[in-house]
Amino acid sequence: MAAKTWASATRDGGQSITTTSVWSVVRRLIGYECFETDPEYLLLQSIYEDLRLYFNFFQPVLKLIAKEHMDKKVIKRYDGRAIGDHDTAAPPYQQVMAFKDVPFETKARLTNLYVQLNPAHLRTTIDAKVAKLWKISW
Template identity: 30%
Template sequence: MTYRMHHLVGSDTDNDSVFMNETVRDYCRHQEIAFTRSRPYRKNDQAFVEQKNGAIVRHVVGYRRFERIPAAAALSRLYASLHLFVIFVQPSFKLAGKERQGALVRKRCHPPATPCQSLLDDLRVPAEVKAQLKEMLVTLDPVRLLQQIRDGQARLVELADEPVTPVSSSDPAILDPFQQGLRTAWNARWSSPNRPPQTAGSVRPATSGSLGSGDSTPAGLVQG
């Protein structure tokens, strides 16, 4: 939140304990941010926010399991480059409206634009914020950002494949450099982790009742 280009008015989260805790509450109070939560047992309240987990985070990071401080540091570096790439480089469509014609629904979208361009075109954004965005935009190299994302993905694959060794989480020699680097990691200048490596033992064998004991061809299945 330290590098956002707009004033954050409020934060509306789901009921996960990751958000519903004193740390987040106290931070919002200190920053004068309205902190609200979604309705209980109404999972679709956060649909527009949660879909970004699949469209951006899961698409890049995948579903591998990452543990320990080195993985957290690698994710932090990857997100720093991904954050800049999504905001300044990657255009996206924004829905303008829907029209229903019988059973057919036609969607109309605005011309594709990056979030940065949308902010620059918005008359409500202050001039000083637009100046900051333009300064950052001219310093970015899309090819380098993409390469950093690819390198970060490759590093995550390496960490996910490494055997887990017991490490003391309270070791200051490991924690201190990582915590100090979190504030500035975003300002530093995809081998895909989406699928885990498949081994012979991970292939699920067919059961004897899957196709029956008779002919396993399509014709045999239909006739049986």
């Protein structure tokens, strides 16, 4: 869940910021508007929860393992392969399910959640909440 924190003393303004592990995902969707009221904050948290489900279960990603600098070229390696080497992106959910060391109970809980989700419905809900956020912020 997103946590409401205050900017550090070295930052100007002391504005409220929300820290999450998917900050860039939220900012790409919402933008860099400063939301200060409690209703805005609660709606932003709700959007974050839906985004977490949407991205963790349905959006494929490649995990960056390493960057190699060769002369002036940077080669990025994802899951042990150079980009372009027929990489297969998968949602984090599928990556966890493929990992053998994850306990059966965890996999069962995630699978139960997965079968209850609908990506189209999640996306529609996210878009509606973003529209509502912009409406109450102006």
